[in-house]
Amino acid sequence: MIRKHRSWPRQPSGSVLRLFLCALLGLSSGGCAEADDRQPLRTGAERAGTYLPLLHEQRVGLVVNQTSRVGDRHLIDFLRAHDVDVQKIFALEHGIRGDVENGGKIEGGIDGPTGLPVVSLYGSNYAPRREQLADLDRLVFDIQDVGVRFYTYISSLHYLMQACADYDVPLLVLDRPNPNGDYIDGPVLEPEFRSFVGMHPIPLVHGLTVGELAQMINGEGWLEGRARCELTVIPVAGYRKSMKYSLPVKPSPNLPNNVAIRLYPSLGLFEGTTVSIGRGTEFPFQVTGHPADSLGEFSFTPRPIPGASENPKHQGLRLSGDDLRSVGESSRFTLDYLIDWQRRTGEGGERFFSRAAFFDKLAGTDALRLAILQGQGAAEIQRGWQPDLNTYRERRKPYLLYPEE
Structure with missing residues (x-):
């Protein structure tokens, strides 16, 4: 593991202007964030002067998707314009253009534009084989994550490492x-619930960037045989964890x-239940609905959407439920939605958890499902997590790259 601590120069004036316009117009600026008092925010990919020397005369493989941007340019085009010898691209879930639905098959082949x-x-081959890396001197990972354990880009990171x-x-x-x-x-x-939708002993909402998690994977010996990958992280400049950050490009088809x-941590658990979270609509992960509901004031009908949700839950049925789009961007993880729906569907507990094994993998434990079936409330359940969360807070400290406030 290589950790670099340097004082980086301020962003050029053009980028400062971009951040000003972003704030004025309410737009994203390659990810617009609250201004830092010391320096404007620059993603690792935007700090070219830091990493381009590392790629000089190197044969490079890229792990990228539609979020891999340097300003308005894709990282692939940016690196090639700077004479980096890009040899091949590795595609994760949703593909390199972000147009493949959740769980959809990712094909190898040739990238048309390049x-x-x-x-x-993704699929049968989560990790590169020896022959796929044999002609490379370095691998570059630039993927936007959303900080939730079951979002699978970090599982792919593990296999790459x-x-x-x-x-x-x-x-x-x-x-x-x-x-x-x-x-x-x-x-x-918990270890017995380890799967591709949860590989590490971290909370469901883990509070790490991809770079911090990569350092933790190395430092905690989570790779097989406690192996360590030769790792360099280019940190985000001007970032602190308390910042509100607006993504300039949607990270996957159903997180628009x-x-x-912000609702994804809470609503993702519904994937193991009979309740729809809006796949097959224009507002996925922003609504909840069920065919038998009589309490909701909102209705929607899931339809196939190519590249996003080709076989959505309750396809073609009119669902009644709740429109959560007004909750705002300060929403945090809560069990209230899940517990409310478990009661209001009228289904027995086991029927509600229609994919119980998958639900447990998403939760990382069967204790959550069992507690809900036993009638425990959200506050009681969440209090039970606090000792593990406190231990985790201490465990992650050596790997943090950014201040909390």
Whole structure:
């Protein structure tokens, strides 16, 4: 693990102007965030002067998607314009253009716009094979995460780190802010519930950036055989965890805006139940609904949406429920929605948890489901997590790159 602590220069005046206009117009500025008193925010990818020398005369593989931007340019185009020898692209869930639905098949082949070979790392091949890394001197990871354990980009990061450790390929992580990074909450994953939707003993809302988590994976010995990957993280300049951060590009097809991203930790658990969270609509992860509900004042009908949700839950049925789009961008993880719906569907507990094993993997434990079935309230359940959360707070401290406030 290589941690770098330097004093970085201020952003050029053009970027300062961009941040000013962003604040004036309420727009994103390559991820617009509250201004820091010391320096404006720059993602790892925007700090080219820091990492381009590391890529000089290197054969480079990229792990990127639609969020991998340097200003208005894709990282692929930016690096090639700076004479970086990009050899191939590795595609994670949703593909390199972000147009493949959740769980959809990611094909390898050739990237049309660039002509570069694409290697799929989703489906049957989560980690690069030795021969897929043999012609590379360095791997670069630049993917926007949302700070929730079951968002699978961080699982892909784990497999990439394992491959880099096994085959002696250095990994460069270009860090990005965490839009749910201002708090931690939820159950810490128990080892027996480890899966691709949860690989590490961290809370459901973990409060780490990808770069911080990569350092923690290395430092805590979470790779197989306690292997360590040669890791360099380019931190975000001018970032602190309390910042509100608006993503300039949606990170996946069903997280289209800031409200969906903030509700995602709470509503993601519904994927293991009979309740729809709006897949197959124009407002996924912003509504809840069920065919048998009679209490909701909002209704919607899930329909197939190519590239986003081609077979949504309750397809073609009119669902009654709740419109959560007005909750605002300060929403935090809560069990209130889940417990309320478990009661109001009229279904027995086991029927409500229609995919119980998957729910437990998302939660990282079966204790949450069992507590709800036993009639425990949200406050009581969440109090039970506090000792594990306190232990986690201390455990993560050596790997933090950014101040809390």
